[in-house]
Amino acid sequence: MLWWLCVSVLFVALQPSLCVYNCSSLYNRVPSNNDLTVVCGISVITLNVNLCTAQWAGFDPSGLALNSEHNNTLCKGSIDTSVNPPVIRFQMPINDSYANPCRQSLQIVNEAPSSSGPFSQFSTIQSVIITGYIDTPSSLTGFISYSTDLYYHFSCRYPLEYLLNNTKIVASSVSVAANDKNGSFVDTLSMSVYNDSNFSYPLVVPPSGLQLRTNVFVEIKAVNLSGNFYILLDHCFATPTLYNSSSTEQHDFFTICKVDSHTTVVQNGNSKTSRFSFEAFRFVEHRDQDRSTIYIHCILKLCEPDQCKSFMNNCNSKRKRAAEPGNEATVSVGPIYTAAQRPDPSVSANVGGAAQSEKGQDKMTGAVVGAVFATAAAVLLVVAGWFVLKKVHWISGLPHLK
The missing domain is CATH 2.60.40.4100 (Zona pellucida, ZP-C domain)
Known part of the structure; x- marks a missing residue:
């Protein structure tokens, strides 16, 4: 009985926060890369670390920090128990390294594009790559340890x-x-x-x-x-x-x-x-x-x-x-x-009206000319007839030879 009590005390000592959070036995395992999820947002990179595996490995979840900045509270994560499994959530703003207290690495790289697509006029295109890590304080005390140091590496790539x-x-x-x-x-x-x-x-x-x-x-x-x-x-x-x-x-x-x-x-x-x-x-x-x-x-x-x-x-x-x-x-x-640049309808109407007017004037002129010629022809016929009658009357008045 005393032996079992000692083992229990040792187990609790190695995992001080095991009973603090409601974790399923499915997460009683060594942490892996799948325990880290990364969301590359437009202004903030959000990182979620599985709290249960970190706890089972013997670490205090509040001990993890961005880029080894363990003494800076701005680089510590917040614990969210509203999800299953619970997570340690980190949020890192995207800005230049001088203004960021957690010191992420920001690098702009030139990349060789393919031979097709909308950027085919350029010899290179650029992307910005932001990298960092989450770790635990190094195990510096004692001669041996039953827990490994945790180290989660992440990167976000943004095309420019x-x-x-x-x-x-x-x-x-x-x-x-x-x-x-x-x-x-x-x-x-x-x-x-x-x-x-x-x-x-x-x-x-x-x-x-x-x-x-x-x-x-x-x-x-x-x-x-x-x-x-x-x-x-x-x-x-x-x-x-x-x-x-x-x-x-x-x-x-x-x-x-x-x-x-x-x-x-x-x-x-x-x-x-x-x-x-x-x-x-x-x-x-x-x-x-x-x-x-x-x-x-x-x-x-x-x-x-x-x-x-x-x-x-x-x-x-x-x-x-x-x-x-x-x-x-x-x-x-x-x-x-x-x-589309099309002719003004009013202009077309005026042009058409002018054409119709000119045509009417042409017809009227033709009619007048025709009437003049017809009248002249009638006068000539009357005159010619008068001369013929006069000549016949003159011939009939001459004496006849017997």
């Missing part, structure tokens, strides 16, 4: 190149859900169109479409974007139909280095907002239609301020076509309608 396509004028903006595995900043991005240079009034397209040469103002904005990133528009273009990566029919508004003469780049690469404007046009293939449809598309990248500036300064460098599938994201807001 995005495609906003099929932009429609009829709506002001729209967002797309983020990738909940790798993480994405795309749901912080939106594209809007306006009818004024102050970008204050959303563009309203009349049913007949915009008149040609009307100025359309486009704004791409990042809202609640974490980290020190700016928006750089690499390429904005228009198509007559919904975006298709295999289609080659497009009108380029601008690339970083080349701007169409009817397009003005207002702001690009120097903040979390980029803006440009263009004059409304029509696609020639819509010449037989009442309206021409325009879909706007933009390929953009998120870059650190110095990198954005470097890209702008080095825009003349040669770039070959390439891109990596899966890095693109779409936002739809369109199409834009432009009015």
Whole structure:
């Protein structure tokens, strides 16, 4: 009996918090990688560690911390017993390493894209990779230990190149859900169109479409974007139909280095907002239609301020076509309608009326001329008859020879 009591005391000593939380016997095992779940959010990375396996391994759940910052309460997790199994939840804001007390690693990498897709014009595309770990204090006391140190490594990868396509004028903006595995900043991005240079009034397209040469103002904005990133528009273009990566029919508004003469780049690469404007046009293939449809598309990248500036300064460098599938994201807001240039009906009516008038005048003139000729002919006949009668009467009055 004394032996069993000693074993029980030893077991409790090794696992001081075993009875604190209601854990199933299914989790009486050594911790594994599956005990960590990672959600790569747009502003916060959320980490959940299985409390029960950590407890069974002999650790106080409150002892775990981000990146060995065990003396910083901001880097400790909070215990959530409302889920099964209970978890130790950590939340790490995404920003630069200097402002983050838990010191995660943030690295921007260049990646070789594939030979197809919307980013095929670029030689490389970039991603930001945030890495870190959760661990327990090192076992420094005693000569032996029955528990291992816990170490959970995690990383979140965020692509920095995005495609906003099929932009429609009829709506002001729209967002797309983020990738909940790798993480994405795309749901912080939106594209809007306006009818004024102050970008204050959303563009309203009349049913007949915009008149040609009307100025359309486009704004791409990042809202609640974490980290020190700016928006750089690499390429904005228009198509007559919904975006298709295999289609080659497009009108380029601008690339970083080349701007169409009817397009003005207002702001690009120097903040979390980029803006440009263009004059409304029509696609020639819509010449037989009442309206021409325009879909706007933009390929953009998120870059650190110095990198954005470097890209702008080095825009003349040669770039070959390439891109990596899966890095693109779409936002739809369109199409834009432009009015066809057709003759004014009132002008056509006036022209038709003039033609009818001229035709009537021609008929009247012909009738008058005909009447004149007919009268002259009748006069000539009367005169000719008078002369004939007179001659006959003269001949009949002459004496006859016998």
